[in-house]
Amino acid sequence: MSLTINLIGGALIALIIWWFWLSRSGQQKAAAATEEATIVVDAGVYTPSVVHARAGKPLTLHFDRRDPSPCAEQVVFHGLEVSEFLETGKTTTVRLNDLPPGEYRFTCQMQMYQGRLLVD
Numbered sequence: 062m063s064l065t066i067n068l069i070g071g072a073l074i075a076l077i078i079w080w081f082w083l084s085r086s087g088q089q090k091a092a093a094a095t096e097e098a099t100i101v102v103d104a105g106v107y108t109p110s111v112v113h114a115r116a117g118k119p120l121t122l123h124f125d126r127r128d129p130s131p132c133a134e135q136v137v138f139h140g141l142e143v144s145e146f147l148e149t150g151k152t153t154t155v156r157l158n159d160l161p162p163g164e165y166r167f168t169c170q171m172q173m174y175q176g177r178l179l180v181d
């Protein structure tokens with residue numbers, strides 16, 4: 062009986078280590094240049110809030126809006142002349158093509174939500 066409990070305990074510890082390791086490697090992936098990303102819009106923050114993209118490549122962003130407050134309803138890409146309305150409870154896809162190198166902010170219309178798009 063105690064052997065079974067020890068095995069379960071060991072398995073749980075292994076699971077916790079694996080989970081932390083996985084979540085950490087996930088964060089590293091978010092910092093790497095990407096051509097597609099999903100951004101959760103909730104509780105006043107974009108997650109992830111920083112997107113790294115390659116210049117001249119298309120970038121597809123899926124905004125998963127979970128915050129019903131009007132504050133979250135629009136995303137504006139400053140310096141790119143792009144903005145989009147986001148529907149609550151749905152995912153809205155924004156496609157950006159031929160991005161010039163630089164750093165661009167993306168925010169809600171009131172600039173409460175803050176994100177950065179890094180292009181190089």
Ligand SMILES: [Cu+2]
Binds near residue numbers: 133170
């Ligand atoms: Cu806002």
